[in-house]
Amino acid sequence: xxxxxxxxxxxxxxxxxxxxxxxxxxxxxxxxxxxxxxxxxxxxxxxxxxxxxxxxxxxxxxxxxxxxxxxxxxxxxxxxxxxxxxxxxxxxxxxxxxxxxxxxxxxxxxxxxxxxxxxxxxxxxxxxxxxxxxxxxxxxxxxxxxxxxxxxxxxxxxxxxxxxxxxxxxxxxxxxxxxxxxxxxxxxxxxxxxxxxxxxxxxxxxxxxxxxxxxxxxxxxxxxxxxxxxxxxxxxxxxxxxxxxxxxxxxxxxxxxxxxxxxxxxxxxxxxxxxxxxxxxxxxxxxxxxxxxxxxxxxxxxxxxxxxxxxxxxxxxxxxxxxxxxxxxxxxxxxxxxxxxxxxxxxxxxxxxxxxxxxxxxxxxxxxxxxxxxxxxxxxxxxxxxxxxxxxxxxxxxxxxxxxxxxxxxxxxxxxxxxxxxxxxxxxxxxxxxxxxxxxxxxxxxxxxxxxxxxxxxxxxxxxxxxxxxxxxxxxxxxxxxxxxxxxxxxxxxxxxxxxxxxxxxxxxxxxxxxxxxxxxxxxxxxxxxxxxxxxxxxxxxxxxxxxxxxxxxxxxxxxxxxxxxxxxxxxxxxxxxxxxxxxxxxxxxxxxxxxxxxxxxxxxxxxxxxxxxxxxxxxxxxxxxxxxxxxxxxxxxxxxxxxxxxxxxxxxxxxxxxxxxxxxxxxxxxxxxxxxxxxxxxxxxxxxx
Numbered sequence: 001x002x003x004x005x006x007x008x009x010x011x012x013x014x015x016x017x018x019x020x021x022x023x024x025x026x027x028x029x030x031x032x033x034x035x036x037x038x039x040x041x042x043x044x045x046x047x048x049x050x051x052x053x054x055x056x057x058x059x060x061x062x063x064x065x066x067x068x069x070x071x072x073x074x075x076x077x078x079x080x081x082x083x084x085x086x087x088x089x090x091x092x093x094x095x096x097x098x099x100x101x102x103x104x105x106x107x108x109x110x111x112x113x114x115x116x117x118x119x120x121x122x123x124x125x126x127x128x129x130x131x132x133x134x135x136x137x138x139x140x141x142x143x144x145x146x147x148x149x150x151x152x153x154x155x156x157x158x159x160x161x162x163x164x165x166x167x168x169x170x171x172x173x174x175x176x177x178x179x180x181x182x183x184x185x186x187x188x189x190x191x192x193x194x195x196x197x198x199x200x201x202x203x204x205x206x207x208x209x210x211x212x213x214x215x216x217x218x219x220x221x222x223x224x225x226x227x228x229x230x231x232x233x234x235x236x237x238x239x240x241x242x243x244x245x246x247x248x249x250x251x252x253x254x255x256x257x258x259x260x261x262x263x264x265x266x267x268x269x270x271x272x273x274x275x276x277x278x279x280x281x282x283x284x285x286x287x288x289x290x291x292x293x294x295x296x297x298x299x300x301x302x303x304x305x306x307x308x309x310x311x312x313x314x315x316x317x318x319x320x321x322x323x324x325x326x327x328x329x330x331x332x333x334x335x336x337x338x339x340x341x342x343x344x345x346x347x348x349x350x351x352x353x354x355x356x357x358x359x360x361x362x363x364x365x366x367x368x369x370x371x372x373x374x375x376x377x378x379x380x381x382x383x384x385x386x387x388x389x390x391x392x393x394x395x396x397x398x399x400x401x402x403x404x405x406x407x408x409x410x411x412x413x414x415x416x417x418x419x420x421x422x423x424x425x426x427x428x429x430x431x432x433x434x435x436x437x438x439x440x441x442x443x444x445x446x447x448x449x450x451x452x453x454x455x456x457x458x459x460x461x462x463x464x465x466x467x468x469x470x471x472x473x474x475x476x477x478x479x480x481x482x483x484x485x486x487x488x489x490x491x492x493x494x495x496x497x498x499x500x501x502x503x504x505x506x507x508x509x510x511x512x513x514x515x516x517x518x519x520x521x522x523x524x525x526x527x528x529x530x531x532x533x534x535x536x537x538x539x540x541x542x543x544x545x546x547x548x549x550x551x552x553x554x555x556x557x558x559x560x561x562x563x564x565x566x567x568x569x570x571x572x573x574x575x576x577x578x579x580x581x582x583x584x585x586x587x588x589x590x591x592x593x594x595x596x597x598x599x600x601x602x603x604x605x606x607x608x609x610x611x612x613x614x615x616x617x618x619x620x621x622x623x624x625x626x627x628x629x630x631x632x633x634x635x636x637x638x639x640x641x642x643x644x645x646x647x648x649x650x651x652x653x654x655x656x657x658x659x660x661x662x663x664x665x666x667x668x669x670x671x672x673x674x675x676x677x678x679x680x681x682x683x684x685x686x687x688x689x690x
Contacts, residue, residue, distance in 0.1 A: 050547035052262045053521055055118035058493030059528050066531075067122045071427050076383070077333065081130045081376040086145075087186050088135035094150070094178045094274070102174040102276040103150065105134055107259050108266075119261045121531045127334070127434045128266035130376070136182050139377050140369055143322055146377075147179035152270035153203045153373050155179045156326065158319075160297035163191035167317070167326065168204040168373050169211050172276025176207025193297045194223035197283065198328040198373055199314035200233035206278035217281045223296060226283035227305050229313035234280065235567045237312060239575055241343055243672035249342040251678070254537030256544060256551045262524075263540060268334045268434035268533045269374035280562035287315055304362070306355040308348050310336055318363045325367040325384070331356060331391050333375035334434035338398065339444030341534050346448040349441070353396035360388045390430035397421055398438075402445040411454035412446040437532035466680070469507035479505055479512060486518055490525075498522045506546075510681030520546035545682045550675055564639050569594075569601060569631065572638065573614040576669065582610035584668040590661050593623040598630040607665065625657035 055063070094103040111128055120128070134149020139156075147155040151170040158165035164183070170176040184190075192212055197205040208224075216222040238245050250256055253273070257263035264272070287303045294301050304316040310329045317326040329336070330352070338347045364370075370384045371377035378384050402419050410418050416439040425431040433441070453460055462468075476482050482505045489498035502519040506512060520543040527539030544551070585607060592605040604620045606613050633652045636642040644662065647653035677683035 049517055050520070052543075053524055054262075055528050056493065056525055058495075059525050060118035062529050063118050063120075063122055070123055071429065072122075072126070074429060077130055077376070077429060080378060081133050083377075083379070084138035085133070086136045086138055087182065089178070089182055094174055094276075096174055096276060100275075102172060103178075103274045105149065108132060108271055110260055111265065117261050119528045120265055121529060121536070123432055123531045124266065124434060124533065124536065127268060127432075130333070131266055131268075131271055133376070136186055139371050140322060140324060144319075144324060144369070144371065145183070146371065147182055148376070149271070150179045150182075150274075151175040151203065151207070152267060152273045153329075154270075154371075154375075155207075156371065156373075157183055158299060160193050160299050162297055163193045165194045165196065165296055165299060165301075166192055166211055167196045168198050169195060170207035170274065171203040172207050172274045172278055173210035174207075174276035175274045176210030178210075179207075180211050192222055194225060195281075196317070197224070197226040197230060198317075198326075199227065199311035200230050200237060201311055201329070202234070202278055202280070203273055204329075204373060205234065205280055207276075208281045209277070209279040212281065214281050217284055220284055223285055224281055224283045225285045225287065225294075225303075227303070227307070227313045227315035228286055228288045229307060230283060230286065231566055232568075233312040235563055236571050238344065239567075239571060240578055242575075243674050245343040247674040247676060247678070250674075251538040251541040252341040252534050254533075254541050257537065257540055262528075264537065266434070266533055269329070269332055269336075278563075280566055282566060304355075304359060306330055306359075309352045309355050310347070316359055316363075318367075323366055323368040325359070325363045325370045327359070327370060327372040329373045331359075331370070331388060332372050332435075333430065335391075335394055335431060335436050335441070337436040337534065338395075338441040339436075339447065341440060341538060346444045348448065349395045349399040349445055353392050353399065356388060356392040356395070360385065360392060364388045387430045390425065390428045394421060394425050394431040397425065398441055399445055402442050403449065406446055406450065411456075412443055412450070412452065413454050413459075415442045415446055416440070433532050435533060437530070437535050439532075439535070465503075465507045469504045472501075472504040473508040476501065476504075479509060479515065483514055483518060486515075486522070490518065490522060493525075495522050495526050499526070506680045512681075516546045516679075516681060520544075542679055545679055549682050550677070552675075561635070561639055564635055569596065569603065569634070570614060570616050573603065573605060573612075577612035577614070579669040579672070580607075580610070580612045581668050581670050585610040585612075588664065588668070590625065590665070591620045591623045592661065593619045593626040595619070595626075595628045596631040596634060597628065598632060601631065612665075623657060625655070625659070625661045628654040 089105065092104060092106055093101050096102050108128070111125070111132060132149070135147070137146045137148055138144075139146055143159050145157045145159070147157070151172070153168055153170055155170055155176065156167040158167065170179060195208060195212055195217075205226075212222050212224075217224045253267065254264040259265075267273075287305060289303075290305050292303045292305075294303070300319065300321050302318040302320060304318065306314050306316060306328070314328055314330065316328050316330060318324070319326070338349050338352075364381075364385050366381065367384050368381055369377055369379050370387065378387050398419075398421070401421070402415060405415060405418055419438065419442040420426075421431065421438060473479060473482065476485075482501050486498040486502050486505075489495070489501075499519065499522050502515055502522060505515045506519060509515065523539045523543040523546070527536045527543065530536040530539065588607055588610075590605075590607040592607075594603045594605065595601070602617065602619050604615050604618050604623070606620075629647060629652060633642075633647055637644055637647065644653055644655075648655060675683070
């Protein structure tokens with residue numbers, strides 16, 4: 001019975017970026033379920049079927065109005081995004097070891113070869129074109145270079161006396177290796193003196209195995225530098241809710257959407273995340289002070305720790321001898337997420353603004369070039385100060401403006417329709433929301449300070465949608481009247497009104513094909529009109545699932561072994577407790593001791609009151625089960641490379657007491673899978689296996 005027991009194995013996910021991003025197949029290879037009801041006769045016009053639709057006249061008119069009110073005469077970003085291009089790769093693809101496509105430089109060529117048809121917000125279309133540039137760029141001659149367009153983030157190369165300092169090494173080994181190959185092709189092979197991780201999202205560290213050898217980091221011949229709190233944040237930020245974040249990610253990032261004018265067009269801070277191998281090499285130097293200076297192979301760097309901004313652990317870097325400021329992901333060519341829709345702790349907009357202000361007054365007053373982990377650099381001190389002030393002020397105004405309205409009684413369910421940034425910010429590209437959005441970021445500010453409740457007792461203990469929806473449908477006169485009214489609203493361009501009533505209908509009648517197809521059409525038009533990629537992708541992904549069901553083919557793969565090795569044992573036990581099915585554990589009471597001699601850790605696990613708890617640094621006097629195993633051997637079991645039974649036979653696991661407890665606990669653990677239903681009637685199989 002022991003051989004099947006592995007309670008510590010995590011749900012299949014890869015910790016990444018603002019996100020947990022799964023290993024996914026590109027949309028063109030996914031299996032999209034075709035709805036067999038497509039050809040059934042309905043009382044509605046034939047346009048309501050499971051096919052994508054062109055932008056409506058209302059959407060086209062909306063886009064044309066946006067062209068008139070936005071500052072399209074400011075073309076400086078286009079000049080900056082192309083400045084310094086030295087070389088492009090000769091290959092179209094970056095491939096993995098088995099020939100699978102990790103990255104395609106031409107996925108988004110449709111943006112350049114076809115006119116904006118109205119299905120893309122003109123401001124987002126502009127950002128998407130700007131993010132098309134790729135290759136090796138010179139930021140400062142003989143000093144600073146970037147490989148851009150090889151992944152969601154940029155790889156920055158700082159020329160030292162004898163080699164390179166690399167800042168942020170992309171998401172995957174394959175894209176990072178390709179970026180280094182391009183660098184070597186142009187400059188010749190030079191040694192890497194240091195790797196710097198700007199922050200704890202893996203599009204900034206996941207490709208490290210493609211650029212350095214782990215032994216070089218361990219023996220100190222290559223410095224691997226990270227901000228204070230990096231390891232804890234990198235391995236723990238999204239584990240507890242990992243599976244649900246993974247599922248929601250497919251909405252925010254539109255991973256199932258085709259790449260075309262009606263699908264995925266951009267991800268604001270870059271085109272998309274690569275689909276390669278994510279890894280992690282632990283830092284051998286941590287920047288612990290608020291400001292810290294270091295010289296690496298003749299290059300002087302000043303680090304600025306900025307915790308609690310875009311990531312829990314993040315830092316900027318200033319190069320004083322060159323007057324060059326590197327802004328990590330704190331200042332990019334978009335307003336970022338205060339609340340990221342795939343799920344994460346709400347960020348502090350005011351703290352973010354204050355850190356930018358600190359950078360402005362400490363470095364921005366004299367900087368002549370500013371570059372970052374995403375998008376393109378800025379040159380000239382006046383341009384840099386203008387950009388930094390816009391970003392500082394947009395986060396400050398978001399925090400202060402929302403709280404101003406909240407203190408006047410505007411609630412979390414109203415604020416997205418009330419708060420607007422001042423016109424002076426709306427007229428600056430640096431303050432436009434491509435990654436975040438004004439709507440969901442404003443709600444996030446209220447949630448941070450006041451929580452989810454709007455203080456109306458009706459919403460304090462609300463019915464679940466599936467329970468309240470039938471009453472709404474009954475009171476509205478049934479499905480036929482709702483569809484008739486929704487169709488009328490759709491034809492009037494009142495898409496949010498149509499969504500409101502159709503949402504009630506599909507919760508009451510999940511298999512109502514007519515309602516689902518109409519809601520899909522409604523969501524599609526709303527998606528086309530969004531400037532934010534997060535909003536556009538979410539509405540279009542929902543539209544896709546309403547028409548075809550939940551796609552298959554984009555399966556996650558096991559957490560990387562590097563992540564497992566870095567993850568605290570306590571975190572595994574906490575996640576194991578989340579997986580515990582309370583009903584199955586009812587009436588069971590166990591005490592287990594675990595000792596890992598190689599790292600001198602000890603734990604007590606207690607199962608009582610259908611709850612699994614753990615405490616580090618203690619051992620129980622009379623446990624039901626005691627286990628002794630080295631942490632290194634425990635990792636083999638956690639990653640599925642071995643089993644407890646095999647470790648016992650090898651003499652690497654010493655067990656005393658009731659061994660059957662292991663199998664009993666194993667039977668109580670749920671297995672989470674990220675294919676559960678978000679919208680009613682889109683799933684074809686159970687969403688939870690135990």
